Amino acid sequence: MKSKNKIILLNILILVFSTVLSSCIDKTELNEIALVIGIAIDKEEEDNSMLVTLELANPSTSKQSDEGSGGSNSSILQASKGKNLADALQNFTKVSTLSIDFSHIQVIVMSKELCIEGVSGVIDYVARDRQFRNLNWIFMSENNAMEILKTKIANEDITSLGLANMMNRIKKNGSILPIDLNRFIIGLQSQAKSSMAPVIRLEKTKDEPGGRIQIDKTAVFKKDRLVGILTPEESKYLAWFYRKIKGNLVVSPIVSASQDQNVIVQVFKEDTKIEPHIIDDEISFDIKCIATVEMKEITNVKLDSFVIDRIETNTKQILEAQLSQLINKCQTNLNADVIGFAEIIYNNHPERWVHMKENWQDIFPAMKYKVSFDVTVRKVGMVKNPPINEDEEENTQ
Incomplete structure (x- = not known):
């Protein structure tokens, strides 16, 4: 009898454990x-x-x-x-x-x-x-x-x-x-x-x-x-300071109301390097950017080497001015270093950053910098000159 009871008890335990182990106690239906x-x-x-x-x-x-x-x-x-x-x-x-x-x-x-x-x-x-x-x-x-x-x-x-x-x-x-x-x-x-x-x-x-x-x-x-x-314009230029973000802008390097001339180009970011310079207690940054230009729209302008040079020069001046305005706003209006100049000092001159860290809120607004662009026209599109010249169109009428 005892051996029979043991077999029955064993079967009961196997049934109980198999039921418990195969079910979810804390389940949530879909x-x-x-x-x-x-x-x-x-x-x-x-x-x-x-x-x-x-x-x-x-x-x-x-x-x-x-x-x-x-x-x-x-x-x-x-x-x-x-x-x-x-x-x-x-x-x-x-x-x-x-x-x-x-x-x-x-x-x-x-x-x-x-x-x-x-x-x-x-x-x-x-x-x-x-x-x-x-x-x-x-x-x-x-x-x-x-x-x-x-x-x-x-x-x-x-x-x-x-x-x-x-x-x-x-x-x-x-x-x-x-x-x-x-x-x-x-x-x-x-x-x-x-x-x-x-x-x-x-x-x-x-x-x-x-x-x-x-x-x-x-x-x-x-x-x-x-x-x-x-602003939307400032937000676009902010992308130039971040390596993994492909920034692009639309600018007008040539606009002449008197001659009805207009050139619209798209500017693509190729590279941006920010180099810190610390001399005594003064800190400055060289911000070097490389950009390429693609022609998007031309009105009453014939493309030649002189015009292309002018487009590159004007685009360079526009980009340098806009990036400088953005940095200036971060310094004077916001006093917020979202561009990451502090991180650059920390990575390149950690021993100097130890002494600057506590006073960065005062150092950043007075920080000096120089923005420079290298701009090259890469593409002019399917045609070199505009298919329709408004001056010629007026002369034929």
Whole structure:
């Protein structure tokens, strides 16, 4: 009898263990998960709370489209308030039965009011949470951040995915600097303690009363607070200081109203080198840039060696003046070293940086520099001279 009872007990134990080991104790079904694609964070001045808006992938979209119902949104918005980001996200459990998943998030939009007050708490949370990725795109919104996620983008079903696609295109053509979470944090942790983020805004017109999303400016941060905004033109020139970003600009090196002459060229960045020079207590920088030019549009100008030399010289002068104005604004208006001069000193002269570090806020505004460009016309296009000469056209009439 005893041996029989042992066999029965053994079979029971095998059955129990096989059931436990083959099942998930802490499982979450797919239909219980809310996939977050984008997050917008606003500061509520009334009660000093934080309003967090999540753009979630709509789980019913595919099902409804299969049933042929149509007209369903591919994403839904949910909002929650709290004392801080952690509290606001925790409060989503009060308004949603789904488990929030941030592993597919694409964009983080912070309102201007939040950026003025300081973003250290928000950045610390998203950097610390393992579900957020360092490649999430960072934006500062001139408008209410929630309104950005409410605004639909042409040919895009999900706004946050549309914003991510816009940044990937901007990354290729170099119109402004795209900033992800990793680059934003690196800037704040750099020797200069300065960072930046693209500015996103709504432009309302008669044809688009709901607003159209524009990304063409750059927000400048010192430590964790917004200190100023670069114009679209200044934002384009900022790309020349970053090696991995392919900058390109459209300029007009020849404009003559009296003779109706006009030349429009596209300038491509080839290389930028920044060399520090420290003599006694004075510091200066040589900023040497190499650029190539491609002809885009010519009116009443015949291309010859003299004109090409003139185009190269004028383009060189325009680029040197614009980069100098950008540096001057960072020094005098913002006192924020987003270009990274401090990091260059630290890397090249670490022993000198030890003595400059504490006083960099006073040294940077008075820092001397020289910008020089080497410009070469590489392409004139399919034709050398304009197919239509307006002067000749007038003489034939």
